[in-house]
Amino acid sequence: MAELGEADEAELQRLVAAEQQKAQFTAQVHHFMELCWDKCVEKPGNRLDSRTENCLSSCVDRFIDTTLAITGRFAQIVQKGGQ
Amino acid sequence: MAELGEADEAELQRLVAAEQQKAQFTAQVHHFMELCWDKCVEKPGNRLDSRTENCLSSCVDRFIDTTLAITGRFAQIVQKGGQ
Amino acid sequence: MAELGEADEAELQRLVAAEQQKAQFTAQVHHFMELCWDKCVEKPGNRLDSRTENCLSSCVDRFIDTTLAITGRFAQIVQKGGQ
Amino acid sequence: QVKVQIAVANAQELLQRMTDKCFRKCIGKPGGSLDNSEQKCIAMCMDRYMDAWNTVSRAYNSRLQRERANM
């Protein structure tokens, strides 16, 4: 294999970073599905009705809200404790 | 350590492949147990009665049927999408 | 980087071992939380009441008892089988 | 070729999780074969799982963009 020039190397790093970001996105979607599928889908029907669709979207948003709330509160506690 | 001759190396590869296959089998059995134990065994009794035994065997077979059904249907969808 | 002297290396090994032990302890506490949180905490209230606290402590102790009972019995079975 | 490998790994992960979820949803007490209603349930479950996957991806993606816009 020929040596990579500097330009190729930068391009390769960009590609690897993009793939890592995609993998992280996919892993997060799997995690949402783990939490939201059982919460929102009871008996699978002929199509995803709008109530189930809304439930799934809200489930993602509420989970992110929960994450932000907990992370923010945790940061506060750590800062107070560190004084 | 002495160098391995070609025959030894082939033998070693065969052994490694056999161990990997065993490990895969064991991992799959753990997975079946995860799904089938709660489905089939309620209160553990003095012995595994025949109803529980049948449930466990059927659980393995139905899970494999489900896997084959889903994989087959998925392949169809991918092929149609690719046309 | 300068080479490590023998004393430094021993110190480093001690540190690594201590960190590994801490990591194992933490992983085990996560595992207890997985089992005991749902068993002992129903609706999170303004404080952890003493009943919940006792339940959590007992949950840890009973799980360790269960582990010891199962491991001991398993060792017996293996020894009998090996004769 | 690396991209193909990643796509195959992703598909396998999706298939495994989907199979687990649909087995749990559609098979109560496992019997001597997949009966008709179980087969239908599995096919529908699979289609709904992929619909749900798309809905969740879109929701996550649009939330990420809103969060970035707010920074």
Next chain:
Amino acid sequence: QVKVQIAVANAQELLQRMTDKCFRKCIGKPGGSLDNSEQKCIAMCMDRYMDAWNTVSRAYNSRLQRERANM
């Protein structure tokens, strides 16, 4: 020696999963000690778990052989 290590790792994995399942099945609200009925439940649960493991292994193995015969 590698084989022994694999066997030990397999036994540990089995023991961990068995302990989790039997703890969940046999201990309702954890009390001040394992009472008599909990101890009996754990011993039986363990024996049944190993029986079930064997049943599942046999079922999986015979299915693999049927699938191979059909290819």
Next chain:
Amino acid sequence: QVKVQIAVANAQELLQRMTDKCFRKCIGKPGGSLDNSEQKCIAMCMDRYMDAWNTVSRAYNSRLQRERANM
């Protein structure tokens, strides 16, 4: 610096597990926003989770010491 990395990794693991548990406990059917009672539930759940973590750690630690004393 390694110690800081370990501490950060530990905090992340704790936050993830806590978020999952409190989301499951506090959010029934997810609605258009976190309502007041859900927000309160999350804050309390988080505090109780950390209390419970400390209780469990102490119990595990004292058991380890008793076991060592018995050896």
